[in-house]
Amino acid sequence: MTESKIKAALDFPPERVWEVVTDLKHYAWRSDLSRIEIQDDGKSFVEYTADGYATNFHITSFKPPNRYEFDMDNENITGHWTGIFTRTEDGVILEFREYIEVKKWIMKPFAKLYLHMQQKRYMADLKKELERSGRT
Numbered sequence: 001m002t003e004s005k006i007k008a009a010l011d012f013p014p015e016r017v018w019e020v021v022t023d024l025k026h027y028a029w030r031s032d033l034s035r036i037e038i039q040d041d042g043k044s045f046v047e048y049t050a051d052g053y054a055t056n057f058h059i060t061s062f063k064p065p066n067r068y069e070f071d072m073d074n075e076n077i078t079g080h081w082t083g084i085f086t087r088t089e090d091g092v093i094l095e096f097r098e099y100i101e102v103k104k105w106i107m108k109p110f111a112k113l114y115l116h117m118q119q120k121r122y123m124a125d126l127k128k129e130l131e132r133s134g135r136t
Helices: 014-022 105-133
Strands: 002-010 033-038 044-049 054-063 067-073 077-087 092-102
Touching: 002 105, 014 067, 014 077, 014 092, 014 105, 092 105
Parallel strands: none
Antiparallel strands: 002 092, 033 044, 044 054, 054 067, 067 077, 077 092
16 A cells, blocks of 8 residues: 655645645646546545546545545555645644555555645645635
């Protein structure tokens, strides 16, 4: 199993950060996605990269504005993601943890680096969106 974590302090209320992270209908701020399809059950969704590569997600914990978790699966990986939102005096500390099992042995040496790069990109996109929207 490969694990990657990223942590960041943001000067925005946890409720606002929660809203942006969990709103599956408004994903244009994500530079890595072309679209998201929300399934009928409301707890499952499919994210498509710019290249059309699909990953399936199933929400396993939704506790506003503190904890968000889901399982994920595609042809290359299976895993679990946890987002923890901790209120501070100035805003929120985010901690994202991702655990994956790589399905193709050839990808195992690159899995941790890939996860870390994805998390950094997501966090950078999130910060831009929060600053752009300016809503607190």
